[in-house]
Each structure stands twice: as structure tokens, then as C-alpha cells.
Amino acid sequence: MAKTRNAAENKAAKAEAKAASKAAAKQRRSQLWQAFQMQRKEDKRLLPYMIGAFVLIVAASVAGGVLAGGITLYLLIVLGVVLGALVAFIIFGRRAQKSVFRKAEGQTGAAAWALDNLRGKWRVTPGVAATGHFDAVHRVIGRPGVIFVAEGSPARVRPLLAQEKKRTARLIGDIPIYDVIVGNGEGEVPLSKLERHLTKLPANITVKQMDSLESKLVALGSRMGPAAMPKGPLPAQAKMKGVQRTVRRR
Known part of the structure; x- marks a missing residue:
């Protein structure tokens, strides 16, 4: 039975x-x-x-x-x-x-959305720092090391980037730290080219080191609350996230 x-x-x-x-x-x-x-x-x-x-x-x-x-x-x-x-x-x-x-392009939270769609072994923490104007800095851990990606007014996000790099460097030692400002100005990276820019960075650490690094930086925490995360409107086609992944798999 x-x-x-x-x-x-x-x-x-x-x-x-x-x-x-x-x-x-x-x-x-x-x-x-x-x-x-x-x-x-x-x-x-x-x-x-x-x-x-x-x-x-x-x-x-x-x-x-x-x-x-x-x-x-x-x-x-x-x-x-x-x-x-x-x-x-x-x-x-x-x-x-x-x-x-x-x-x-240019919408609040667009960089965070683009980072969330990255292909490969990237560890993304959105909104580790932000201003009251919804400028934000996102942290990405990958083979290159630690990358801070900022969106918003360059004049307002540069001090945020400098502060995040400084407090992170104290914790991770010699591991490389990069910073990127998303935009169309001089020295900035357009949203559509953000993934390509990150993948072109040199591989400096192993996946095992990425795991250890992520644990350390989680303990570091964030200097902003959930309410400070940019919640601006993303394009209607941003809902195509699953569709894009289906296209990539094929």
C-alpha cells in the first residue's frame, strides 16, 4: 500500500x-x-x-x-x-x-534599475547614500572590486562618492574602488553604456574574495533609510525585465 x-x-x-x-x-x-x-x-x-x-x-x-x-x-x-x-x-x-x-534615461532610480539587470556575478546594494533631492549612490561588488555608481546632480553626488569611498577604503584595505556617475556630461557614463563600462573594468579579485568583501560591507551598512531611496517613475517598458532575460537566455 x-x-x-x-x-x-x-x-x-x-x-x-x-x-x-x-x-x-x-x-x-x-x-x-x-x-x-x-x-x-x-x-x-x-x-x-x-x-x-x-x-x-x-x-x-x-x-x-x-x-x-x-x-x-x-x-x-x-x-x-x-x-x-x-x-x-x-x-x-x-x-x-x-x-x-x-x-x-534621466529618470529617478534609472541607474538602480539598470544595475538590477546586470548580467553576471555582481552584488548590487542600491542606495547606500542619498540626498534629499533623490540623488543616490549605489554599491556594486564584482571582480574589479567595489564600484560606486551615482545618479543625480554631479555637484551633489561627488561629495557622497568621496565619503563612501573613504569609509569603505578603511574597511577593505588595498582592494580597488571605482566610482561612476551616470549621465551624459563630460566624464559621465550614459545609462545605456553602464553595463559595458562595468564589464570592461579589470578583474582584480576572485569570487571567493567577493563573498568575503560582501560580508564586510553588509556590516558597514548604509547611511540612509529606506524612505530615502529614489522611487521616481521608471518607464513602462522597465516591466520588460523578465522579457530581456528571456531574450538573453535564447
């Missing part, structure tokens, strides 16, 4: 997991379709670029297959269709991402 009961429970658990997986896949497809429809309405060049890339790749595959002849023709056609669809999907993802960053 016990074996029968266990078998039934296992079967029910598998069926439930399968149903949950199907529901999640359906939700991702729905998100992608909504994102595509939104982007298509705003970006008139999206469809021509996607269709053009697909047609060019398929045409090149067919031409190569005709020259090769035999069964290679059919194999190259299938390969061309798959590759063309993939490239079209990548074009959609890139243009949708650019649109999101363009809308987020």
Missing part, C-alpha cells in the same frame, strides 16, 4: 511540475508577444529590419544549397530558416532594450 501511495504521490508531483513548467512557458511567450507588439508600434523600423535579416539569411542559404546540390540544399534551407529566425529575434531584443534605456 505504501509503495502504491508513494508512486501515486510521485506521479502527482511530476504532473504538477509539468503543469507549472507549461504555465511558465506560456507566460514567457505572452510577455514576449506583448513586448513585440509594444515595440512594433513604437519602432517603425523593427519589422523591416527583422524581415530583411530573415530574408537575406534564407536567400544566402538557398544560394549556397543550390551551388552545393543534393541533400545539402535542404539542409542549408532548414539551417537558413533557423538562423534567420534567431537573428530576427536578436534584432528585436536589442532594439527593445535600447528603447527601454532611452526611456529610462
Whole structure:
């Protein structure tokens, strides 16, 4: 009886997991379709670029297959269709991402949102310091070391950056500390290029050192309360966070 009961429970658990997986896949497809429809309405060049890339790749595959002849023709056609669809999907993802960053540019909390979407092993602590004008400094721990990312008025965030660097340096010793101000002025990093800027920094510490560093800095705490975190409006397409990650996985 016990074996029968266990078998039934296992079967029910598998069926439930399968149903949950199907529901999640359906939700991702729905998100992608909504994102595509939104982007298509705003970006008139999206469809021509996607269709053009697909047609060019398929045409090149067919031409190569005709020259090769035999069964290679059919194999190259299938390969061309798959590759063309993939490239079209990548074009959609890139243009949708650019649109999101363009809308987020200059909005309160945009840098924190962009850091939350970083790919890779980054440890992000938003709002370790802020002003009453919603200027904020966010702390990022990565292979380069500690990076402070500031958003808001450069005149107001520079003193914050200096203070955070000073009190952090006392705790972490020789580990490198970098600072970035997000913006479009001289010496600033545009929001759309923030991730690229961080990934270009040299790797100075190991992942194990990152874990130890994170523990130390958590103990350091923050000089601001939760109410001081910028809560300004992010663009509507910022809700596409899950969609962007789906695009990246593919």
C-alpha cells in the first residue's frame, strides 16, 4: 500500500511540475508577444529590419544549397530558416532594450534599475547614500572590486562618492574602488553604456574574495533609510525585465 501511495504521490508531483513548467512557458511567450507588439508600434523600423535579416539569411542559404546540390540544399534551407529566425529575434531584443534605456534615461532610480539587470556575478546594494533631492549612490561588488555608481546632480553626488569611498577604503584595505556617475556630461557614463563600462573594468579579485568583501560591507551598512531611496517613475517598458532575460537566455 505504501509503495502504491508513494508512486501515486510521485506521479502527482511530476504532473504538477509539468503543469507549472507549461504555465511558465506560456507566460514567457505572452510577455514576449506583448513586448513585440509594444515595440512594433513604437519602432517603425523593427519589422523591416527583422524581415530583411530573415530574408537575406534564407536567400544566402538557398544560394549556397543550390551551388552545393543534393541533400545539402535542404539542409542549408532548414539551417537558413533557423538562423534567420534567431537573428530576427536578436534584432528585436536589442532594439527593445535600447528603447527601454532611452526611456529610462534621466529618470529617478534609472541607474538602480539598470544595475538590477546586470548580467553576471555582481552584488548590487542600491542606495547606500542619498540626498534629499533623490540623488543616490549605489554599491556594486564584482571582480574589479567595489564600484560606486551615482545618479543625480554631479555637484551633489561627488561629495557622497568621496565619503563612501573613504569609509569603505578603511574597511577593505588595498582592494580597488571605482566610482561612476551616470549621465551624459563630460566624464559621465550614459545609462545605456553602464553595463559595458562595468564589464570592461579589470578583474582584480576572485569570487571567493567577493563573498568575503560582501560580508564586510553588509556590516558597514548604509547611511540612509529606506524612505530615502529614489522611487521616481521608471518607464513602462522597465516591466520588460523578465522579457530581456528571456531574450538573453535564447
